[in-house]
Amino acid sequence: MTVLAFRRRPRKPSGLAPWEERPSPVGQLGKGTLVVLIVVAVLGPLYTIVLTSLSTSATVNRVGGLVLVPDGITFEAYQQIFSDTVVSRAVLVSTGVTVVGTLISAGVSVLGAYSLSRPGSFLHRPLLFSVLLMFVFFPGIIPVYLMVSGLGLKDTYWSLILPTAVSAFNVVVLRSFFMSIPGEILDSARIDGASEFRILWRIVLPMSKAVTAVVAMFYAVGYWNSWFNAMLYIDDTRKWPLALILRQYVVDSNPLPSATAGVTGDAPPTLAIKMAIVVIAVVPALIIYPFVQRHFTKGVLIGAVKG
Incomplete structure (x- = not known):
């Protein structure tokens, strides 16, 4: 009996890493x-x-x-929603809170991250330790509620922004990117007489558009979808953001004030109104995302291990 042995032909080296090679037809x-x-x-x-x-x-x-x-x-459902002052005002509230909150959060995060990325800055170690400590310990709901009430922020729009204005994770991500910028570039700017704010504005921020855009998008999405702070601190329904309207009406099926006011003939079905509110809540994110998508891949990989 003759035994035929088939030997696998060795694969020719292509000079590319396995993940860079062209996939097979089955893989495609x-x-x-x-x-x-x-x-x-x-x-x-x-x-x-x-x-x-x-x-x-x-x-x-x-x-x-x-x-x-x-x-x-x-379009009856949308006509009824925007004819209702509760929902239309909620859209304006969410838009204002998102724009103002994102500007404040991104600005404070960039300033804090830049100062923490410069060794020898004022109270560098204590402040860095405090930021890192926020990953482990976070004040509970009751202390934060008492602080907001004590500062007179309850039932104001600032209660939707200030309690969650800064994220320790975003500060650490920005800091890690700022530390990767060559120090020689910053030192040359200092020799030319540039101040730290000018260095941040003219050199650091233009070199970190990707990570800054992604952090700003995270803040914006968080403010737009936030409903818990409004449920805790806002008693006036005229100051409700759209996310709380979405939860009260769509998730919990609670009736909205004047939900059928000013409608003649057959009112749109309740389910259509619910889905219209969902569409209104989703559309802004779909509009904004394409503008930051080109920065997203680079921004989310900041701090990753490079091979």
Whole structure:
């Protein structure tokens, strides 16, 4: 009996790392299939929500839930929402809190991170230790509530911004990036007579657009989606942000004040109004994300191990 031994031919070295080599046809097919599944999982629910918010009363009542096949388009739900002062004012409140809060949070985080990235700065070690300590210990709800009430911030818009204005994680991320900037560049600017604020504004910030944009986006999304602070500190419904409206009306199914005021004829179905509020809450993030997407990949990898 003859035994045939098949020896595997050695693979020719290509000079590329394994993850840089061109994938096989099977690998390409698997990656394409995975991407399609992810897109369907993301866009499928969004399509259903948008279509339900644009559906007529008859369509929603006939389906008995979320609409998958369009059968008549109407903007009655959106007209009712924006004719209601509670929801329209909540959109303005969320927009103002997000813009002001993001500017304050990003500014304070950049200033704090830059000062902590310069060895020998004023109270460098105690301040750095305090920031790192926030990763382990965080004051509870009751002490923060008492502090907000004691400062007279309760039932004001500042109570939606100041208690969560600075994130220790974002400060550490910014600090690690600022420390990676060559010190020779900063020293040359100091020799030319530039102050620390001028160095930060003219040199450091232009070199750190990616990480700054990502941190600002994290702050903006956090303010836009924040509802817990409003539930704790805001008693006046006219000062509610959109996130709290979303929770009260969509999640908890609580009625909104004057929910059907000024509507003639058949009122839009409750489910359509709920989905319209969800769309209004999601659209701003979808609009802003493409502008910072090109910085996102580089920004989120700050501090990663490089090979």
